[in-house]
Amino acid sequence: MLSSLVPDVFASNPVQQPKEQVQIVDENNQPIGSASRKDMREQQLLHRCSFVITRNSQEQVLVQKRVHFKEIYPSFYDPAPGGVVGAGESYEKSAAREIEEEMGISGVSLVRCFEFLYRDKMAQHFGGVFSCVYDGPLRLDPQEVESAEWWDLQDVKKLLQDGPVSPDSKIAFERYLKDCCGGS
Numbered sequence: 001m002l003s004s005l006v007p008d009v010f011a012s013n014p015v016q017q018p019k020e021q022v023q024i025v026d027e028n029n030q031p032i033g034s035a036s037r038k039d040m041r042e043q044q045l046l047h048r049c050s051f052v053i054t055r056n057s058q059e060q061v062l063v064q065k066r067v068h069f070k071e072i073y074p075s076f077y078d079p080a081p082g083g084v085v086g087a088g089e090s091y092e093k094s095a096a097r098e099i100e101e102e103m104g105i106s107g108v109s110l111v112r113c114f115e116f117l118y119r120d121k122m123a124q125h126f127g128g129v130f131s132c133v134y135d136g137p138l139r140l141d142p143q144e145v146e147s148a149e150w151w152d153l154q155d156v157k158k159l160l161q162d163g164p165v166s167p168d169s170k171i172a173f174e175r176y177l178k179d180c181c182g183g184s
Helices: 037-043 091-103 153-162 167-180
Strands: 021-025 031-036 047-055 061-066 082-084 111-119 124-133 145-151
Touching: 021 037, 021 047, 031 037, 047 091, 047 167, 061 091, 061 153, 082 091, 091 111, 091 124, 091 145, 111 167, 124 167, 145 153, 153 167
Parallel strands: 047 124
Antiparallel strands: 021 031, 047 061, 047 082, 061 145, 111 124
């Protein structure tokens, strides 16, 4: 159970939105109800997350560093930012909402890439992965993102090897490179 693995960040940091309703799914990724974000984390309920791989016209990748008070993977780098899918929300709406909230990116065309199942001691979710191209300014949410920078692909690949990188985003990005970019 998650509550024995991490401190109760919800008690000390209400920014993590413990009452937010999250889409809960079954083993076939079919919606079966909703739960609060806090209950989802504490009971490690299977849910959905969206991920967005953002590249600019120079083929650089947007990599964010998560804030130190995130409930899971704090201070880790993230080459595929996104977040938890809300109750009744589609992967697409979640992806668009998350990159706008966290990075200030809006009005981009999101390309759906694939879905994957992720499980570790901290979380279990189905991830919906999207990509987009963006060359505009960033507006970071200081409650979610410590920093964000454009990285060359070779540097992102080194980050994936050396970390610290959010493990679910690592899997999403590696599969993106293999399946959507011809292994580049």
